[in-house]
Amino acid sequence: MIDLLKRQTSLAKGLVLDVLSEGDSAVDATAGTGADTVFLANVVGENGRVYAFDNQWEAISKTAARLRAAGLTQRASLFFRGHETMGDNEALRRDSGIKAFMFNLGYLPGGNHQKTTSAETTLTAIKSALKLLAPGGIITILAYMHPEGRQEYDALSLYLSTLLNPYDVYRVETVNHQNAPVLFVITKKEE
Ligand SMILES: C[S@@+](CC[C@H](N)C(=O)[O-])C[C@H]1O[C@@H](n2cnc3c(N)ncnc32)[C@H](O)[C@@H]1O
Numbered sequence: 001m002i003d004l005l006k007r008q009t010s011l012a013k014g015l016v017l018d019v020l021s022e023g024d025s026a027v028d029a030t031a032g033t034g035a036d037t038v039f040l041a042n043v044v045g046e047n048g049r050v051y052a053f054d055n056q057w058e059a060i061s062k063t064a065a066r067l068r069a070a071g072l073t074q075r076a077s078l079f080f081r082g083h084e085t086m087g088d089n090e091a092l093r094r095d096s097g098i099k100a101f102m103f104n105l106g107y108l109p110g111g112n113h114q115k116t117t118s119a120e121t122t123l124t125a126i127k128s129a130l131k132l133l134a135p136g137g138i139i140t141i142l143a144y145m146h147p148e149g150r151q152e153y154d155a156l157s158l159y160l161s162t163l164l165n166p167y168d169v170y171r172v173e174t175v176n177h178q179n180a181p182v183l184f185v186i187t188k189k190e191e
Helices: 002-006 008-018 037-044 055-069 084-086 090-092 121-131 147-160
Strands: 025-028 048-052 076-079 097-104 136-144 167-173 182-188
Touching: 002 008, 002 090, 008 097, 008 136, 025 037, 037 048, 037 055, 037 076, 037 097, 055 076, 055 090, 055 182, 084 090, 097 121, 121 136, 121 147, 121 182, 136 147, 147 167, 147 182
Parallel strands: 025 048, 025 097, 048 076, 097 136
Antiparallel strands: 136 182, 167 182
């Protein structure tokens, strides 16, 4: 358990595992290197579906290669576009079984640090995710504290603190380390 607190990426995955089952659908809102997409594809199994978004071709091709290497290509749909378009995405709108969204914000590891997620587009995506999420589902958002990330964190904190039923919002943070990442977790009650 202590290890999970120290590695919020692992904590996010552990919480998703609690909710996501074989045959469900899931969204990786920031595909990046594809690690989370492959994780989700393994959890949903061959009858499930994973949708992954990234607005950098480098990230989409890394994710495609990782899925190929794991033999999981058939379980995932990759979208080379920003997650702010999720609300208009027909595949997502038709799918009533989306039980998890993972947002790992920031920039592509090893990539251009200027190409990062931003407060405005992230909020647009989160608002869509809240609507698309199936009852009983979960959204994890890992926010980083680089200068652009801090603005994003502030905007998220403000918005998420206004959410009402059927959502509960949690924040996991390290209080004695400056600029440590923060994990937000949103759960949607069963109907
Ligand atoms: C920290 S990385 C994600 C890590 C990834 N989940 C993994 O498993 O490796 C953040 C990613 O967000 C992407 N990104 C930035 N703005 C975006 C947007 N508007 N929509 C979707 N992805 C975006 C970046 O291109 C980058 O690949």
